[in-house]
Amino acid sequence: MKASDLFIKQLEEEGVEYIFAVPGEENLDMVESLRNSSIKLIICRHEQAATFMAATVGRLTGRVGVCMSTLGPGATNLVTGVAYANLCGFPMMAITGQKAIRDNWQGAFQLVDVVGMMKPLTKSAVSIISPDKVATIVHDAVKLAEEHRPGAVHIELPEDIAGEETSASIQKHSPHTHAEPNASSLKQAAELINKSTRPFIIVSGGAQKSGIHETLTSFCNALKIPVVHTQMGKGVLADDDSSSLQTTGIHKKDYVHCGLHRSDCIITIGYDVAEHPPSVWNPEKDKTIIHIDKSAARSDEWYNPTCEVVGDISHALNSLQDLLKGYSANEEEAARLKDFLLSHINDKNDADALIPQRIVADVREVMGRDDVISLDNGIYKVWFARNYPAYAPNTVLLDNCLATMGAGLPVAIATKMIHLEKNVLAICGDGGFMMNSQEVETAVRLGLDLTILLLNDNAYGFIKWKQANMGFEDYALDLGNPDFVKYIEAYGGKGYRVEKVDDLQKMLKASFKEKGVKLIECPIDYSENKKVLNEELDSLTCPI
Numbered sequence: 001m002k003a004s005d006l007f008i009k010q011l012e013e014e015g016v017e018y019i020f021a022v023p024g025e026e027n028l029d030m031v032e033s034l035r036n037s038s039i040k041l042i043i044c045r046h047e048q049a050a051t052f053m054a055a056t057v058g059r060l061t062g063r064v065g066v067c068m069s070t071l072g073p074g075a076t077n078l079v080t081g082v083a084y085a086n087l088c089g090f091p092m093m094a095i096t097g098q099k100a101i102r103d104n105w106q107g108a109f110q111l112v113d114v115v116g117m118m119k120p121l122t123k124s125a126v127s128i129i130s131p132d133k134v135a136t137i138v139h140d141a142v143k144l145a146e147e148h149r150p151g152a153v154h155i156e157l158p159e160d161i162a163g164e165e166t167s168a169s170i171q172k173h174s175p176h177t178h179a180e181p182n183a184s185s186l187k188q189a190a191e192l193i194n195k196s197t198r199p200f201i202i203v204s205g206g207a208q209k210s211g212i213h214e215t216l217t218s219f220c221n222a223l224k225i226p227v228v229h230t231q232m233g234k235g236v237l238a239d240d241d242s243s244s245l246q247t248t249g250i251h252k253k254d255y256v257h258c259g260l261h262r263s264d265c266i267i268t269i270g271y272d273v274a275e276h277p278p279s280v281w282n283p284e285k286d287k288t289i290i291h292i293d294k295s296a297a298r299s300d301e302w303y304n305p306t307c308e309v310v311g312d313i314s315h316a317l318n319s320l321q322d323l324l325k326g327y328s329a330n331e332e333e334a335a336r337l338k339d340f341l342l343s344h345i346n347d348k349n350d351a352d353a354l355i356p357q358r359i360v361a362d363v364r365e366v367m368g369r370d371d372v373i374s375l376d377n378g379i380y381k382v383w384f385a386r387n388y389p390a391y392a393p394n395t396v397l398l399d400n401c402l403a404t405m406g407a408g409l410p411v412a413i414a415t416k417m418i419h420l421e422k423n424v425l426a427i428c429g430d431g432g433f434m435m436n437s438q439e440v441e442t443a444v445r446l447g448l449d450l451t452i453l454l455l456n457d458n459a460y461g462f463i464k465w466k467q468a469n470m471g472f473e474d475y476a477l478d479l480g481n482p483d484f485v486k487y488i489e490a491y492g493g494k495g496y497r498v499e500k501v502d503d504l505q506k507m508l509k510a511s512f513k514e515k516g517v518k519l520i521e522c523p524i525d526y527s528e529n530k531k532v533l534n535e536e537l538d539s540l541t542c543p544i
Contacts, residue, residue, distance in 0.1 A: 003131035024070020026097025051081020181311035196265035205232030206270025235390035249386030258542035376408025376432035406435030
């Protein structure tokens with residue numbers, strides 16, 4: 001068969017359902033091969049958005065998500081999303097076209113070293129130089145993207161190779177398994193927990209990928225060890241579980257750190273230093289750290305585990321629960337900390353102003369336990385991370401690794417494609433929304449029922465807050481914006497504008513009852529940034 005046919009058939013064998021793409025002429029053999037494939041080709045309006053969508057498929061399914069672009073500018077536009085997938089640990093494959101190897105009549109036109117560019121950003125980047133190698137290269141790349149700590153891979157397919165014939169066979173998909181952790185590390189971890197007086201669990205993004213919700217719930221209910229989530233770990237343990245102390249939502253001392261700083265033993269589950277700096281919760285470098293993950297720890301001076309339990313996380317928790325029968329942590333102290341934390345987080349939820357606390361509370365009131373919010377990057381992300389209770393895994397999708405603006409809407413689109421039965425809400429600032437707002441057309445074309453909550457302060461609000469914190473004058477960060485209601489209507493969607501506080505809940509409820517793409521523009525008052533995130537936290541007095 002033709003090499004491009006074999007490429008697509010190998011992706012079918014690996015279970016790929018979608019390819020998100022902005023194709024160029026060098027990809028046309030691949031496009032033709034997709035025409036008769038079970039894989040759906042999703043044409044996007046920008047290559048960066050295609051990568052965010054592909055990474056989201058990897059994030060939610062654990063199977064490789066795939067995106068495709070042409071050479072040159074198409075490939076360079078993939079870079080941000082490739083870095084996002086690799087740093088966050090989402091399995092993704094980026095495919096790029098290239099000029100013919102043997103008969104390049106175009107000289108250096110659009111020619112850049114794409115493989116060389118991708119190598120520092122991926123687990124592997126290769127160019128296919130023989131049609132007979134297509135199946136093996138694709139098969140190995142999928143395994144690499146999905147195994148151990150998942151991440152991004154890149155394959156370059158030159159246009160002449162894509163069109164050549166090959167007699168090579170499809171490689172059979174080989175699902176990977178996670179090894180059981182060794183008995184000695186489990187025994188050491190149990191001994192360290194038994195010796196501790198104030199153990200604490202930090203649940204992170206790696207736990208979302210391991211399907212451990214039920215196992216972790218059983219573990220916590222048995223041992224009563226308090227749990228805090230990183231931003232990307234939200235929902236692995238439901239926040240209405242008695243053991244949950246919600247989220248470390250900001251990279252400074254927060255309410256929950258009153259417990260973390262007193263703890264003598266920190267048990268991390270699925271933790272990676274990329275998503276939350278350990279210097280925040282281990283400033284004195286004096287904690288006993290037990291690292292539980294399917295991959296070995298990436299260490300630094302604040303994160304130097306005493307014990308590493310590497311392997312299947314659910315197996316590790318079940319084994320530790322057996323080894324720690326009869327153990328119970330100090331429930332009373334954790335309960336006092338939780339009451340203190342919730343009293344602050346729930347403060348001002350009914351405020352008569354569109355401040356972050358009220359907006360977060362109104363969104364939470366409307367969303368179901370299994371509904372999904374997709375957050376772009378801005379100061380509102382911190383507020384949702386801290387104040388929005390999560391009750392199920394992968395229901396709060398945010399990026400706290402690369403923390404790139406422009407991801408919120410594409411992530412929501414891919415999420416809705418996977419979870420048609422759930423309400424999905426993209427939450428974006430005006431700055432982040434405008435970076436990939438063209439993908440509204442993609443959502444409309446796909447016939448998705450999707451709601452966008454646009455929090456508008458007509459500025460790059462996070463950077464304005466930091467600018468003020470550093471004592472600098474307010475300068476250069478205000479924006480001019482379109483009429484967002486007319487903007488969404490121009491794409492064929494429906495627009496709402498919040499005029500008063502009580503509008504938001506009503507508009508959210510109405511939008512979820514309607515078909516199509518809807519946008520709710522809501523002004524946001526960020527005066528609480530200084531009052532809470534600066535003044536209150538800087539003068540925080542802990543109750544324990």
